[in-house]
Amino acid sequence: MVRYSFLIAFFILLNMLAQSSKIKNPINTGVNMTVAILAVDSCIIVGDTIVALYKTDDLNYKESNPDDDPKRFSIAGLTVWRGERLAITIWGNDSTSDKKDGFLHNEVVNWAILKNNKYISVNMIYRVGNNYWKYNGISVVDSVKTGC
Numbered sequence: 001m002v003r004y005s006f007l008i009a010f011f012i013l014l015n016m017l018a019q020s021s022k023i024k025n026p027i028n029t030g031v032n033m034t035v036a037i038l039a040v041d042s043c044i045i046v047g048d049t050i051v052a053l054y055k056t057d058d059l060n061y062k063e064s065n066p067d068d069d070p071k072r073f074s075i076a077g078l079t080v081w082r083g084e085r086l087a088i089t090i091w092g093n094d095s096t097s098d099k100k101d102g103f104l105h106n107e108v109v110n111w112a113i114l115k116n117n118k119y120i121s122v123n124m125i126y127r128v129g130n131n132y133w134k135y136n137g138i139s140v141v142d143s144v145k146t147g148c
Contacts, residue, residue: 026076029094029102033137035077035109036087038127043148044081044113050144052077052090053110053119054103054133066112066119073110073119076102092135103133113146122146 037050044050053066053073066073077090090109091102103109109131112119122144124131129139 024075026078026089026091027094027101029091031092031094031102031135032077033090033092033103033134033139034087035090035129036085036138036140037079037144038085038140038142040081040144041146041148043146044122044144046081046083048081049114050079050081050088050122051075051112051114051119052088052103053112054100054107055110056100065121066110067121070119074101078114090133092133105135106132109133111144120146 035052040050052075054076055072056074057072076092077088079086079088093100093102093104111122111124111131113122114120123146124141125143125145127140127142129137
């Protein structure tokens with residue numbers, strides 16, 4: 001009996017102390033855009049997660065950003081930087097559901113790096129395209145700047 005009590009207490013404690021993660025896989029909504037990333041600055045290291053965030057509510061509220069108000073944003077695309085060029089799929093909103101679960105056409109893409117469960121906003125320097133989500137769009141980012 002003591003052994004079982006110890007095991008139960010151990011797993012409860014382990015669950016309470018485990019670090020929760022903000023990373024929730026994006027939902028495949030059937031509509032997307034592709035963004036190629038060619039290079040990043042030296043502050044982004046191999047293993048860092050690059051995320052594309054959309055506002056979950058109140059698109060007219062311009063003063064919120066992922067750094068200050070992360071609960072207003074959800075992940076629509078993510079990738080792990082591996083030190084070489086890559087492409088990321090960014091999912092749009094599924095128009096057949098009542099819930100906003102991706103980007104709307106021409107919605108601003110909020111880019112960030114996820115480090116220690118915190119969003120760190122980044123600036124994308126575009127070669128092709130811009131920072132607005134487009135249905136079946138393709139953009140190419142020359143470099144990602146963190147400002148560090």
